[in-house]
Amino acid sequence: MATITDVSNRAKVSRSTVSRIIAGNGYVSDAARAAVDLAIAELGYRPNQMARGLRSNRSGIIGAVVGDIAAPFYAQMVGGMQTRCRKGQKNILVASGYANVADETRAILELIDRSCDGLILYLENPVTEKANTIIAQTQVPVVVIGGSACSAAQGTVRIDNFAGARDGMRYLLAKGHRKIAYFAGNMEFHDTRERLLGIEAAMVEAGLMWNDLYLDRGEYSADFGQAAANRLLASDYPVTAIFAGDDDIAAGALLAIRAHGMQAPRDISILGFDDNFHARHLTPSLTTVRQPIDLAGELAADLLLAIIGDTKPETTDIQIKTELLQRDSVRDLMP
Amino acid sequence: MATITDVSNRAKVSRSTVSRIIAGNGYVSDAARAAVDLAIAELGYRPNQMARGLRSNRSGIIGAVVGDIAAPFYAQMVGGMQTRCRKGQKNILVASGYANVADETRAILELIDRSCDGLILYLENPVTEKANTIIAQTQVPVVVIGGSACSAAQGTVRIDNFAGARDGMRYLLAKGHRKIAYFAGNMEFHDTRERLLGIEAAMVEAGLMWNDLYLDRGEYSADFGQAAANRLLASDYPVTAIFAGDDDIAAGALLAIRAHGMQAPRDISILGFDDNFHARHLTPSLTTVRQPIDLAGELAADLLLAIIGDTKPETTDIQIKTELLQRDSVRDLMP
DNA sequence: GCTCTTTATGGGATCGGTCCCACATCTAGT
């Protein structure tokens, strides 16, 4: 492969001049520029990004640490980041699927070792002390999505889980439901706990007690939804509506409901959370609290890019609103 | 941040010795090793991957170019790659979502500029001449998933779309269906054309003519499935089964079928392709040709890692079989 | 005509590692 020296020799200028032309800064005469452009074309020269990165300490890479890239939820988020990063001429290095906090920490450090220009983190656990220290030391700009704690983060993008869950609950309440079940996802996730708070808030507003809620906890998966619904249906608890922690849980619950010979929303209503790809294809099509995941990714990338580019962002703490999508899975009990 | 020189000074050895210890090759005395390990720990030293990569021409990064990381299909594939790459101590740089071939080519070249140790490509279009030339020149190991042409590729992982579609069609035929519709996805994709061939093969076997097939073509999306089903149902074509190009198309078709007051599989059967996350949650749960996407990603990564590591892979052309998953969406018409 | 700034260019140090080679010891074999 041709190097910058090859180009400079061929164009009969110094390496400095070629460098200036590639970077597009500094003074360059038209003649020199023409000669260099020609040489670059003739040699098929492409600058080595490793060398460039080493010297300038800018890699053009954004590191993203997310739960599991194979899951649509995270994939959409990364997709959002990528749309925006492309405009900022950055590539995304994805690190995901770590079993434990130690591995996750190691992944963050590895990204820093790679001289990433910035990091976007969506973590289920708080960032460890070790990672925090190194982030602070190296001054890598970090933007965090969700509520996970990272003291060294310079920006945050949060989806308003509290309001989302509260609004969902308000909606069920407004439709006349009083005996409601909530199938919560992983309790160790910050988001889950926020949603629970939102649910409590809506219940308090309506003059209900915490005990009026049937609560089951597990994980964000259809299997859990199915199991939880089976448990619920086996008990004689007179529930009229299920609020599922996410659409996958809802899908599983729907399976169980049907297996029990019941129909939603005639016999029992169901409300989801996320609005994932298949929510509208379920039967009945799922009423759900829409979470704009891709937007979260986009805004996080925008924010990070602004911080890297020394543009003062309007705000470093972005809140994203959820939206209740009415479809066919919740029955109106009001007369 | 501490550099290798800082470590060598502190440990009172040469930079060479430190380097040997980090790389884990060459002769090193126990005393030197202990001193260096201590110094590394005390300084919190972490090797700069840019510098290492520049000199050694190994970046530890695998570049992946896929259609659209936000789509579950591709996300699963990348997830598969990542599982295996982690074992090979490699990170994955994802490039996706390119609107046209020119952008895609540019992305490939960018990955090469980044000194990627290898590339995994899943492309809808053949690799351009330009990219091929540079791949050949730089000798980057490339593994291709799917049928997209890349003359410089050193390995291929193919899902047997022909057999998958043929088996799906055979299944419908075996269940007594004769008037069948096929809703094909994007015709410009190699996979799509292979499936069509498989369908033809099964029809020929059964003594049917190409004209016996009702064919609609569009793209891999629920919207297309819905539109195609609407068109079909509006015509008086007496179809008893729909073979959908993928599960998304099937989901859309199901929506249209229900909207027409019909029920699957009572009034019309439907067969999908992929077995994506929601296939089993549709109503009726979808009988489909399962494509192990994640496995494709895993095997591609394994193959690439083997090539990079100079291990002679058993085969450089891997075929993955599909599997017909019987669920509830196809009716048996046989007496 | 003289100074001051702007424009243009090249030289060489530098980023932080790796890698090759020279050299010194130590052990083993004859």
Place this chain on the structure above:
DNA sequence: ACTAGATGTGGGACCGATCCCATAAAGAGC
């Protein structure tokens, strides 16, 4: 005791760019 090989270490070139500084010519202002 002498040689051959294994073990251990340091020196310095090198990877391919960027970046700072020195230098020089051209234009501007008085």
